[in-house]
Each structure stands twice: as structure tokens, then as C-alpha cells.
Amino acid sequence: MTIDELRWFLTLAETEHVTEAAARLRIAQPTLSRALLRMERRIGTQLFDRDRHRLRLNDYGRIFRRHAQRALDELDAAQDRIATLLDPPQDTLSLAFVHSVGGWLVPRLLGAYSHDAPGPRFALHQDSAATVLSLLLDGTAEAIITSPRPSDPQLGWLPLRDERLQLAVPADHPLADRDHVRLGDLADERFIIMRPKLGLRQITCQIFHRAGMTPDVVSECTEISTIKGLVASGLGVAVVPAGDGGPPPAGVRMVPLTDQDAYRTIGLAWHQGRPATAAGRRFREFAVRYARGADPA
Known part of the structure; x- marks a missing residue:
């Protein structure tokens, strides 16, 4: 089952009409009909009830539509993330942090940093400690704010506060x-x-x-x-x-x-085996001063 077929199915589920869906997708009607039959054979049941000249999405089709939409949303998000990594906005720091510091420490830290280095840009991601660590290890995030200290010896660590x-x-x-x-x-x-x-x-x-x-x-x-x-x-x-x-x-x-x-102890972690971006270096230098209490927060 291809990505195109999933998109075709979602359009067909919306219109419930092969001719209208084919016109919107700019494909031949027989191509769309054959794709639907292939999809139903793979799934093992019909996704639409046939009603003379129209289709009616049935209970199986509604279940499949929810999951198909979710799968396409995840694929789109992955493509967006990869595109950002390949061509990041100028001087942007990708920073991930655990949920429990998102309502107070992170805004306080980034607010103080904006006074220290006007105009910073951040790509922020908030999640569990395990997830933000995986984002750091796979290169999606350049730095994370987390607790407790990760045990991976490849990672640098700067305690920010107890x-x-x-x-x-x-x-x-x-x-x-x-x-x-x-x-x-x-x-x-x-x-x-x-x-x-x-x-x-x-x-x-x-x-x-x-x-x-x-x-x-x-x-x-x-x-x-x-x-x-x-x-x-x-x-x-x-x-x-x-x-x-x-x-x-x-x-x-x-x-x-x-x-x-x-x-x-809440701290800033980064991967010591990767070269830091200019934004990452500036933020780490600021974080050292912040941790020492040299900056107002």
C-alpha cells in the first residue's frame, strides 16, 4: 500500500464518489477504482458500501480513515523535521526539555537569554526525559534540559539548578x-x-x-x-x-x-561528539553564566 493510495483513499472517503475524487486527484477513474479494490483485498474487507452510483464509507472504512490520516500526519511531520535539519532557519537552536520545566524554568531561561543575545531563534520540543534524550542522541535536538543527568558518557552536562x-x-x-x-x-x-x-x-x-x-x-x-x-x-x-x-x-x-x-538536579546536556552550531555555542556559554547566577532571571 503506497502513500499515494492512502491519500487517494482519504479523498475518496471525503467525497464518497469515484468520479469526483478522481477529478480532484487528477487521475483516471479506473486507476482509482483499481487502487481501492487492491486496498480492500489487502485489508480483507470492503471499506465502502456500494450504493448504485455512490459509495458509503462503512464502519471498517471509518476505522481505516482514522489510522490512515494519523499515518500520513506522522509522515508529513517526519518530512518537515528532516527538511528543518537539512536547511535550518539561520541561527536557530533546536532545544528539547522535559514537561515539568516547561512552565517555569525554560521560559525564565530563554527570557534571560533573549536579553543577553537579542533575536535568538529556537525550535522547541517538550516531552518525557526518555524522549528528549533520544532526540539529543539522534541529532534532532542540539541540547536538552532534563533531570536526572543522562548516564551516556558521550554527553556533556551543565547543572543549572537544584x-x-x-x-x-x-x-x-x-x-x-x-x-x-x-x-x-x-x-x-x-x-x-x-x-x-x-x-x-x-x-x-x-x-x-x-x-x-x-x-x-x-x-x-x-x-x-x-x-x-x-x-x-x-x-x-x-x-x-x-x-x-x-x-x-x-x-x-x-x-x-x-x-x-x-x-x-536540572541541567543542560549536549552531545560532545558533534560539532556545536554557533547558536548552540552561544547558548551554552550563556547557560554557564546563568547557572552561576550572573544573569538576572
């Missing part, structure tokens, strides 16, 4: 009014944590292990905002980053953890 971890509890929880708490006191709590392979999950598992406890996990999530929402609903408690220090969502209280290792 961020304290706190305990998020429901507003009516017995610990909600505490000034602080330690993990060793939470053995009877039910925890909501990040899913495996996510950066924050790795960090929280390490501090639980050092505290000598195995958390009772009731739910696993991929977003910190979802975790806080579940905490607000009373499902459990969670260890989450302090973020920018702003107020928590309604129904949640943040209690500082006294454990000395209850923090994560």
Missing part, C-alpha cells in the same frame, strides 16, 4: 498543616507517582530506597499536573518538584520534605 521536592497532600489531610515532614514518616500513605522510565520516577524511587521504604502505589501518571489533580481528589499523596514556588492547585497543600536528598 530543585527541592515536596510532598503534595489533599487540603484536608492530617499532614496538610505541617511545616515539614520526612519520608520515613509516610510508610502508611498511599502514593501517586510517575510512570516507569520517566525522569522524576527514577529520582523518587532512589530517595524512597535511601529512606528505607517501599511506597504503596495506587496510581501512576505521566504528568505532574495530573498527579496534583489526583492528590486534590483524595486518591493519595505524591512527591513532586517545588517548581517556581507558586501556589498549588485548589485542594492541594505542599509540605516541605526534610530529607537531605529530596531534590533533583
Whole structure:
């Protein structure tokens, strides 16, 4: 099944008329009809109900249309990404970062950089720690902002800041009014944590292990905002980053953890085996100054 055939199918699904679809695609009607029959033979069922002079997309066709559109969208996105890599906009830095720093640290960092180097251009990508690392390794991103530090020895690393971890509890929880708490006191709590392979999950598992406890996990999530929402609903408690220090969502209280290792280090990583672009070199030089506190943020 070719890409052209998928596009022809989507046009046919929209018009439900072979003659009209063929005219729009500028191909012969018999060519389109034969392509549809080949497609249906490969799939093993008809995608349209035949109604004399028209076609009617059936349930199988509607399922196939959703997946065909998704496949073409992914292919278009891949072509766009490759085109950007082959001919990037002048002086553009491709930067990827984990979700949990997208709402505060990244805007703060890039805002400070725009004052240091007016007119910078960024191609930004926000995702999980595993995904942003893969973007760095395959060359899609020139630098990433992530946590914890990637273990790959090919990667350079610049710590940007240490961020304290706190305990998020429901507003009516017995610990909600505490000034602080330690993990060793939470053995009877039910925890909501990040899913495996996510950066924050790795960090929280390490501090639980050092505290000598195995958390009772009731739910696993991929977003910190979802975790806080579940905490607000009373499902459990969670260890989450302090973020920018702003107020928590309604129904949640943040209690500082006294454990000395209850923090994560957020840093900038890059591939040491690849030559840096001019934009990448300037940004790394700025990031060094930013990490030392020489720039206002």
C-alpha cells in the first residue's frame, strides 16, 4: 500500500464518489477504482458500501480513515523535521526539555537569554526525559534540559539548578498543616507517582530506597499536573518538584520534605561528539553564566 493510495483513499472517503475524487486527484477513474479494490483485498474487507452510483464509507472504512490520516500526519511531520535539519532557519537552536520545566524554568531561561543575545531563534520540543534524550542522541535536538543527568558518557552536562521536592497532600489531610515532614514518616500513605522510565520516577524511587521504604502505589501518571489533580481528589499523596514556588492547585497543600536528598538536579546536556552550531555555542556559554547566577532571571 503506497502513500499515494492512502491519500487517494482519504479523498475518496471525503467525497464518497469515484468520479469526483478522481477529478480532484487528477487521475483516471479506473486507476482509482483499481487502487481501492487492491486496498480492500489487502485489508480483507470492503471499506465502502456500494450504493448504485455512490459509495458509503462503512464502519471498517471509518476505522481505516482514522489510522490512515494519523499515518500520513506522522509522515508529513517526519518530512518537515528532516527538511528543518537539512536547511535550518539561520541561527536557530533546536532545544528539547522535559514537561515539568516547561512552565517555569525554560521560559525564565530563554527570557534571560533573549536579553543577553537579542533575536535568538529556537525550535522547541517538550516531552518525557526518555524522549528528549533520544532526540539529543539522534541529532534532532542540539541540547536538552532534563533531570536526572543522562548516564551516556558521550554527553556533556551543565547543572543549572537544584530543585527541592515536596510532598503534595489533599487540603484536608492530617499532614496538610505541617511545616515539614520526612519520608520515613509516610510508610502508611498511599502514593501517586510517575510512570516507569520517566525522569522524576527514577529520582523518587532512589530517595524512597535511601529512606528505607517501599511506597504503596495506587496510581501512576505521566504528568505532574495530573498527579496534583489526583492528590486534590483524595486518591493519595505524591512527591513532586517545588517548581517556581507558586501556589498549588485548589485542594492541594505542599509540605516541605526534610530529607537531605529530596531534590533533583536540572541541567543542560549536549552531545560532545558533534560539532556545536554557533547558536548552540552561544547558548551554552550563556547557560554557564546563568547557572552561576550572573544573569538576572
